[in-house]
Amino acid sequence: QLKLVESGGGSVQAGGSLRLSCAASKSTYYMGWFRQAPGKEREGVAGISSDGQIKYAEHVKGRFTISRDDAKNALYLQMDSLTPEDSAMYYCAGRVLPSTARLTLLDRAWYNYWGQGTQVTVSS
Numbered sequence: 001q002l003k004l005v006e007s008g009g010g011s012v013q014a015g016g017s018l019r020l021s022c023a024a025s026k027s028t029y030y031m032g033w034f035r036q037a038p039g040k041e042r043e044g045v046a047g048i049s050s051d052g053q054i055k056y057a058e059h060v061k062g063r064f065t066i067s068r069d070d071a072k073n074a075l076y077l078q079m080d081s082l083t084p085e086d087s088a089m090y091y092c093a094g095r096v097l098p099s100t101a102r103l104t105l106l107d108r109a110w111y112n113y114w115g116q117g118t119q120v121t122v123s124s
Contacts, residue, residue: 030095
């Protein structure tokens with residue numbers, strides 16, 4: 001079992017920044033950030049593997065940065081230049097073991113563990 005706990009959400013004005021953190025209960029090979037706004041599907045934001053592969057959704061490229069600290073079993077998401085469209089519940093996702101399957105870091109089905117989420121609200 002893997003437990004994931006997000007933190008760092010909050011309210012910020014448009015153009016501002018937030019840094020989300022996710023604490024994992026054990027080493028996790030693949031980790032990602034997803035978000036879900038009211039009435040919308042959960043969508044992939046960014047994903048990262050232990051061997052350094054990174055994937056961003058097009059709409060966050062250049063504004064968000066995903067990183068991880070494997071010594072701390074931690075995942076981060078630095079979010080800059082936030083817009084109201086970034087408002088959502090943000091979820092940390094994990095898949096513990098490496099896989100030889102085609103890597104799809106932004107696909108919900110790739111992950112089998114999820115955190116409870118942290119709310120991000122961006123006002124105009």
